[in-house]
Amino acid sequence: MNYLKWITDKLLIVNKKQEVVNFIPNKTQTDFLINMSGKDIILKSRQMGFSSIILAMFTADFILTENAYNVVVADIDDNATGLLARVKYYIQSYEERTGRKVPLKYNSKTELYNPVMNSYYKLGSAKNTQFGRSKTITNLHLCIGKGTKILCADGTTKPIEKININDILVAEDGKTTKVINKIKTGVKPLLKIKTWLSNEEILVSKDHKIRVMGKSKAWHYYRNIGEPIWKKAGELTTDNYILWAYPKTGAYIKFLTIPKIKNCIHLPINYVQKIANQKTDDFVVKTNYKLGYFLGYYLAEGNINKGRITFACHKDEEYYKKFIDLLPLKPTVEINKTKSGTRKLIIYYSLELASFIEKLVGKVTNKNVPTRFLYQFPKTFLKGLYEGWRDGDGSKAKLKWKCISITTIHEKIARQMKQIYALLNHRLLALDYHEKRFRYDKQTKPIYVLREHGFDKNKDHSKGASKQKYVITRNTSPKNGYLFVKIKSIEEVEEKETYDIEVDNKNHSFLTVCGVVSNSELAFYPDPESIFGSAIQAVVPNGRVIIETTANGFNWFKKLWDVGDDRGFKKHFYNPLWEYDQTFLDMKKKELDRLFPQEYPMTEEEAYLTSGSLYFDKQALQYYLFQSIEPITQKLIYE
């Protein structure tokens, strides 16, 4: 498109004298329009009109190009709003001059949407002020298919389209991370990836990066597990292993207190003691194996009703004896005969205990494993929790296959237990999700079936047993904390709507039901701290990236400027003489004093100075710069 002609013919602008005139680009703007490459960095003086021309170009794309996604990032919110007001003025002037109406579906403070061309115009502010004064990006595309389940830190999963900003997810390092942005990225062909140990899948675009196991130089096959690397989904094979993220416990909650309640049977006070520097006369329990087992068994078999806790189990089960001496209360043990058969009931009559348990892990359909268990409670407690739950809900019917299967309808419990198992044993449980499940010819609620393998202690790895996927998921050492799971299948599927979310974790990645994927492409940029990196990687091949700023000291922009050529950017430096005469500049020099070189730099180097005047003679340096030569070799002299 000939932007120069289009802008001149179709748009109006308010000039510096506050008059409405046809938008005829000035000398600098015209030069830029002629010489721009598609990936440009502009270092310029103040008030040269670059924002105006870039906004006008993007307006042209917004009105005329299908599926254009124009993003402009300003330094602060006020400036972003101001820039969008200017865009709206351009659109209005286009309508006036051409007599054509531009349909706008959304017309908010930060976003415009053209439903006819399906194009967006979005303005945001860079949280990081080091981005410079403003930058301009266009044509973002991304990445994860609708329906892909993302794992939240509380153990639930959400399809990506339902993820909201501020949702808490699990990052690559197992820590929690917050969603800070969500982008709808159009319809794209997708890949369906499944892993072993799960029947669930993720849908990703071919370009989306996934964290997989890298190659190690270690010679031993069992230790042949390298550091995780990023790989495009399109390049993956069924020989690849995807990284799984799980939390690392902080283990600093050593005690819990069961508060007193008026007018009910009190738990006897064990003794008055200090917890977190406060004396308490509530009943104190240690977060040890027994308490964990008690809670785990409750999650499987327990029920709270009328201020009492009831565990219902098979009449032969004796698991309750493992925690019977946890509390100074003795439970009542009854055998009940009902229509469904004979059951053993273990009942604790204590409102205090019941309300404590309910508050801690919920009751009935609300049963859950709180996120803080995984991050703050000791491993012994978690071990008890898992084993209690497994003993309660697990079935040993499949022990002949050397595995125990555990069935639950509580997603929060199933997924958190998988994480706890990974945390404790550095192995993964297999987790299958069955949406339609029939029992006695009746459809039940969707269920989650977990399988714990590894009961075959005598497995001989030298005779091919190591080919089992479950064994290979083990990592070399729990110290480095990497756990991988092998890809089972990769299929191409039809086009679907895609989304991308951005998280505030430094690794810019999050956990899905099939392992860790990147948020946008941010992790691949040498300077991952900046959102800027992700945005550039996200631009489609024929998209355009323009970064324009006046310099502001030796910051990331200087680094980018120095290496810009290597990264495929075309550098444009416009000194103030392009736009202003010497008299004006002399006047500004008096006004600004030492800040003058920064705001109106004559050379590229001068632009970055902020704090003082040059130590060496400027003319001598210019002479040296002129005399400088490229090295004849960069090899070491002895090579």
Next chain:
Amino acid sequence: MNRQFREILKDEQIVAGYDMAAGVNDYCAVQFISKTKMDVPLVIHSNKTASDVTNDVVRILEKIYNITQIKPCIAPETNAGGSYEIDRMLAMNRLNWFDVWQQPTGIGMITESEPKKYGWTTTSSNRGKMLSDLKQAIDNRVLKIYDKKTINEMYSFVVVRSSSIWKAQAELNAHDDLIMSLSIAYQLYLNVDRPKKASDYEHVISEFPKEAWKNKSFY
């Protein structure tokens, strides 16, 4: 990264200043000045650890001696843990093919009880002199510098006013490794003597009467 701008020639005397990296974002820099040609033919600028760079530097110095047949002299900066590297450097100098600069004990010392120190110690008192000597050389274009990065770094080297004094230092977030190593090398350029060779004494020998020792007046 190594940057060599011309071939090193025979009979050239090379001196070098070595500024070691102090932290993660810091660089190791070594500037080699030719006393003979008055230029900087070789620059090492690396973000590797100082111990890695020292290994390279030792081999480079030996190679330089191989070519020039004159011992090069190097002054590693002792600040920021450089002393350990100097120890290593001395241990590695088994063939005695290069010299490590020994800093004089200081003007005004009555006795020489304190041993001479290896390496260069930059202090607040000598830093000003180092930089002003370098500034004089640069401003008068005495020293030929080919390296663009060094010149760019000079562009970010500014005079800033602190509470009481004016101080020359790198701009915020900019580096000064190349400049400090150049200023150390320039001090060596000013202070290291050219080693005497046999040919330097030829005129003296020719003027000296043969078998003069036999003459009693010689004593």
